Amino acid sequence: MSSVFDGQPAAPGIAIGPLVRLAQGRSVERAAGTAEQERAALTDAIEAAVADLAALAEQAGGDAADILEFQIAMLEDDALRDPALSAIAAGTAADAAWAETMAVQVAEYEAAEDAYFRARAADLRDLGERVLRRLLGTTDDDTFPPGAVVLAHDLTPSRFLAADWRGGGIALAAGSKASHVAMLARARGVPMVVGLGAIDADGHARAALDGATGRLWLSPGADDETMLATLSAEALEAGRAAAGLLHRPAATAGGQRILVQINVADPSDLEGLDPALCDGIGLTRTELLFPAGGGLPDEGTQYEVYRRIVVWADGRPVTIRTLDAGGDKPIAGLTVDGESNPFLGVRGVRLSLARPEVLAVQLRALARAAVHGTLKIMVPMVTVPEELEAVRALLDAALSDLAGRGVPAARPALGMMVEVPAAALAIERFEAAFFSIGSNDLTQYVTASARDIDAVAALADVRNPAVLRLIAEVAAHGERIGREVSLCGDAAGDPAIVPALLKAGLTSLSMAPNTVAAVKTAIARYE
Amino acid sequence: MSEHAASVEITNPTGLHARPAVKLTKLAKTFADATVQVALAEGGPWIDAKSVVKIMALKAGRGAFLHIRAGGAQGAEALAALAALVRRDFDETHV
Numbered sequence: 001m002s003s004v005f006d007g008q009p010a011a012p013g014i015a016i017g018p019l020v021r022l023a024q025g026r027s028v029e030r031a032a033g034t035a036e037q038e039r040a041a042l043t044d045a046i047e048a049a050v051a052d053l054a055a056l057a058e059q060a061g062g063d064a065a066d067i068l069e070f071q072i073a074m075l076e077d078d079a080l081r082d083p084a085l086s087a088i089a090a091g092t093a094a095d096a097a098w099a100e101t102m103a104v105q106v107a108e109y110e111a112a113e114d115a116y117f118r119a120r121a122a123d124l125r126d127l128g129e130r131v132l133r134r135l136l137g138t139t140d141d142d143t144f145p146p147g148a149v150v151l152a153h154d155l156t157p158s159r160f161l162a163a164d165w166r167g168g169g170i171a172l173a174a175g176s177k178a179s180h181v182a183m184l185a186r187a188r189g190v191p192m193v194v195g196l197g198a199i200d201a202d203g204h205a206r207a208a209l210d211g212a213t214g215r216l217w218l219s220p221g222a223d224d225e226t227m228l229a230t231l232s233a234e235a236l237e238a239g240r241a242a243a244g245l246l247h248r249p250a251a252t253a254g255g256q257r258i259l260v261q262i263n264v265a266d267p268s269d270l271e272g273l274d275p276a277l278c279d280g281i282g283l284t285r286t287e288l289l290f291p292a293g294g295g296l297p298d299e300g301t302q303y304e305v306y307r308r309i310v311v312w313a314d315g316r317p318v319t320i321r322t323l324d325a326g327g328d329k330p331i332a333g334l335t336v337d338g339e340s341n342p343f344l345g346v347r348g349v350r351l352s353l354a355r356p357e358v359l360a361v362q363l364r365a366l367a368r369a370a371v372h373g374t375l376k377i378m379v380p381m382v383t384v385p386e387e388l389e390a391v392r393a394l395l396d397a398a399l400s401d402l403a404g405r406g407v408p409a410a411r412p413a414l415g416m417m418v419e420v421p422a423a424a425l426a427i428e429r430f431e432a433a434f435f436s437i438g439s440n441d442l443t444q445y446v447t448a449s450a451r452d453i454d455a456v457a458a459l460a461d462v463r464n465p466a467v468l469r470l471i472a473e474v475a476a477h478g479e480r481i482g483r484e485v486s487l488c489g490d491a492a493g494d495p496a497i498v499p500a501l502l503k504a505g506l507t508s509l510s511m512a513p514n515t516v517a518a519v520k521t522a523i524a525r526y527e
Numbered sequence: 528m529s530e531h532a533a534s535v536e537i538t539n540p541t542g543l544h545a546r547p548a549v550k551l552t553k554l555a556k557t558f559a560d561a562t563v564q565v566a567l568a569e570g571g572p573w574i575d576a577k578s579v580v581k582i583m584a585l586k587a588g589r590g591a592f593l594h595i596r597a598g599g600a601q602g603a604e605a606l607a608a609l610a611a612l613v614r615r616d617f618d619e620t621h622v
Contacts, residue, residue, distance in 0.1 A: 073552065079580040116541045117586045264567040268540040304538050
């Protein structure tokens with residue numbers, strides 16, 4: 001009987017193979033000695049575990065080495081072992097004392113509010129088990145056949161690193177996308193699903209999983225296997241084709257160079273990304289800087305975030321959008337509540353000009369960060385030229401304010417988003433240094449169809465000839481006056497739509513980082 | 528013991544997480560003739576900056592202020608080095 005379970009996707013990819021269940025816990029008993037012997041047994045076991053980890057770290061290198069380095073530092077810290085040593089002095093056996101000490105530590109991490117710290121519980125469990133194995137003289141039982149789908153409650157980084165995962169996959173009842181082992185699985189291309197909950201796998205010998213959707217099949221049917229094998233082969237081929245293109249500048253089959261930029265919302269989006277992937281950052285959203293609970297980030301905080309993004313880009317241009325709150329992105333204490341139609345209300349630059357003191361802080365932070373690279377400011381929801389000019393005046397004021405205080409700053413290029421039909425239709429009226437088409441809003445305004453209303457979502461199609469004609473006209477205007485025109489909506493990251501955008505004359509696209517490979521492939525195929 | 532003190536903001540997006548905590552304690556340990564303590568509030572509780580277990584137990588997130596105080600022959604030197612490390616965002620290579 002085939003059964004299907006849905007968990008959370010943690011690392012993409014498909015695995016089909018024999019099901020292997022990893023047992024948790026231990027059942028070995030050992031004879032306890034005197035307090036002095038027990039103390040020596042525990043310190044020896046910790047020392048041996050540290051040596052194991054050091055050897056493993058040397059072999060693994062990179063991120064994996066950092067993770068193991070952390071475990072080594074924890075093990076070498078007296079503060080970790082002190083509670084166990086005092087329990088031993090009070091007559092407890094070494095294994096029981098250590099297990100109890102580690103259980104307390106793990107529980108403390110599991111209770112953390114912050115997801116990052118909560119995910120460290122798995123590292124603590126990992127190093128705890130390693131010492132225990134040394135103490136009990138047991139070994140890892142990680143001999144499973146190649147290509148196995150491994151089902152476990154949770155998996156520790158060192159157990160992950162000790163196994164050969166080629167062709168296999170991992171299904172976890174517990175676990176977290178933020179765990180070190182999920183990071184390792186993504187980095188090494190091992191499909192992984194987490195958070196499946198308790199699963200009764202009795203009587204199943206074969207399994208399949210799709211790490212992109214988070215689905216696990218036990219005893220998959222022949223149809224399921226065929227479907228997954230096809231998906232997997234396609235993904236493999238696409239991956240091979242894309243790998244050759246990923247870190248190279250994009251060009252069409254006809255040799256036309258296309259700028260491929262990325263969209264980011266937080267500096268952490270850039271973690272692990274090689275800047276060579278892109279020609280720059282075409283859209284930096286700044287809404288996330290403004291905490292949901294209210295309050296506004298100060299100039300120093302904003303400056304630091306912008307600076308880090310510019311430094312990452314390593315000379316490539318970085319376009320940062322001024323606060324685009326309102327519409328579907330309310331911010332407590334800032335946006336206007338209770339508007340009858342927020343998408344047609346006080347949002348984007350309209351809100352910024354209604355609250356110039358908030359915009360002024362952002363402009364000062366942007367001008368300060370501009371000294372570290374090529375930073376461009378992009379104004380959202382511009383409807384009439386006066387709005388862009390009002391922002392320019394505030395930017396002038398910010399620059400003279402900084403100069404007066406002797407704070408280093410530079411003038412960023414000032415461009416605009418083209419997402420309001422009134423702007424797109426009369427684009428020659430706007431004195432912008434660059435234009436970036438916000439295809440999501442432009443499409444919904446031109447087709448009068450909200451993307452978040454299912455019944456009309458199909459009408460909100462960027463490939464509607466009216467939308468494509470506007471895009472083509474804005475692109476042609478940019479070409480005539482020698483200003484860059486880019487497009488930064490979801491359409492830019494959809495390989496099925498990219499050909500239509502190129503046909504409209506666009507030569508610059510900005511998309512989510514995880515779509516770059518597919519988009520570069522689509523560009524390379526475009527005649 | 529608090530002959531020297533400073534407070535520095537943690538700017539790393541994931542806070543004082545595993546890799547920075549290891550760097551911080553390793554650096555603190557290089558000053559054998561200094562006692563170094565850190566806290567999240569000026570009133571304490573103060574904990575030993577040479578213990579990675581205790582540093583991690585602080586669970587200091589992004590935007591938290593790390594108060595540092597140091598004493599002993601190498602106190603001034605230790606304080607300057609540790610504060611600089613936090614200000615450099617622990618030399619994290621990614622953003």
